[in-house]
Amino acid sequence: MAHHKLIFTVFIIVVALATSCVDDDEKQVENQDDGVEEIDYDALRQDLRHRLDIMGVEAVEAPEDIDEALVELGHNLFFDPILSGSRDTNCASCHLMDEGTSDGRPLSIGTGSVIDDYGEERPGPQLALTPRNSIELFHRGTDDLRVRFWDGRMEQLDDGRIVMHEISYSKVEGTYLRIMPEEADNILAAQVMFPVLDRDELRGIHGSVDIYGEENELALVPDHDLEGSWRGLIRRIVEVAEYRQALTEIYPDVPAEELKFVHAANALSAFITAEFSPDDSPWDRFLLGDDNALSEAQLRGADLFYGDAKCAACHGGTLMTDQKLYNLAVPPMTRGPDSLMNMDLGAAHRSHAGPAQEFHFRTPPLRNVEITGPYMHNGAYPTLERVLRHKMDPIDSLWNFDDSHLERVFYEQVHVDPEKLARVEATYSTRADEVPHLDDEQIDDLIAFLKSLTSPSSIDRRDLNLDAVPSGLPVPQADL
Secondary structure, X not given: OHHHHHHHHHHHHHHXXXXXXXXXXXXXXXXXXXXXXXXXXXXXXXXXXXXXXXXXXXXXXXXXXXXXXXXXXXHHHHHOHHHOOOOOOOHHHOOOOOOOOOOOOOXXXXXXXXXXXXXXXXXXOOOOOOOOOOOOOXXXXXXXXXXXXXXXXXXXXXXXXXXEEOEOOOOOOOOEEEEOOXXXXXXXXXXXXXXXXXXXXHHOOOOOEOOOOXXXXXXXXXXXXXXXXXXXHHHHHHOOHHHHHXXXXXXXOOOHHHOOHHHXXXXXXXXXXXXXXXXXXXXXXXXXXXXXXXXXXXXXXXXXXXXXXXXXXXXXXXXXXXXXXEOOOOOOEOOOOOOOOXXXXXXXXXXXXXXXXXXXXXXXXXXXXXXXXXXXXXXXXXOHHHHHXXXXXXXXXXXXXXXXXXXXXXXXXXXXXXXXXXXXXXXXXXXXXHOOOOOHHHHHHHHHHHHXXXXXXXXXXXXXXXXXXXXXXXXXOOOO
């Protein structure tokens, strides 16, 4: 009898031990009192790190040492309206230091703007809003971003060449508008050479004058003459003694008369890379091993992002972009970059994409996404929640777009013609259908995770604002 009692007692102990243990791989256990599942966050961290390792997701790295003289030159040029045809606008006009290095608008208003009867700023006569949302500048100095601009029109080829695709509504491989000069230090330097060419952004229109009433000579250059515009800009720059001295000291082997705008572009690239490559976000701390870097909601959101919500299918890698082109059925706004098009056709304006890729735009990186709204290529959505809800049902969102949040100047740009909406739907990327339905709690968790991508040091960079520049021109936004 005692022998049977001993066996029974051992059995009870074994069962008790077995039921009190949780498998190391188990992320959730059931609360016996209320039936609510509780999450084992230690197991979740371990599982998440394992997935991230497989996916090759790493913390961002600070840039290598950059020539301080080059950075200082770029800093001055970034805030100097000398790059604007009418000398009234600078790079910082669309890349504000307290707006996440974008401008907080769906679409940008460049040179020659006016205030209308409603007190709103809008483009001046014969000018237009930029067709796309002003990109933020974070981590743009990394060579890992081989595809640039919303429509992917600039890319770095495998052979190292940086090319700008031709403006063309046909698919012709290997036809380039421009193979960028070898003097460009990197693809960012090549990229910054193009906003200065755009009439609505910086260059201005025929017949425009500068802030002193003098002729805008840059506006007289024909649109196809890119080199002519760049030559005009470098002439302006080297006429300023401080700029000329800085360039000749940085490039001692280049005679002053042989300096090119690409040398100034290298300086702009150096400034952007040096100042907007933060590595102090909670997410980076987590990737480096800090188990306390993320809140429980952020951990749940990361689990969704790299799991069931399938966000990482397009927003993968360290900078969270696959750099590919998709049509997500974003409600269309504005004209295209080609003035003959009354809609922005995205990548289909370029020779590397044909009609089948109408309304396709490049997947944006997500670092600091919390502070870089509004969102999508045209700034159609003001919040991350609106973006997530759009992605759960893009077609319904396309046809039932709520534009009540838009100011009049942007509201006027929304396309509502059913034929145009049907045209957007016709090339919709069905891969977007892979996004599952998310409940309100899951959406909140995903947003919490996206906020973990915010670098505290990036929230407000007004310390970089300049109130005076070497040209002596008045500095736009100097009051910020």
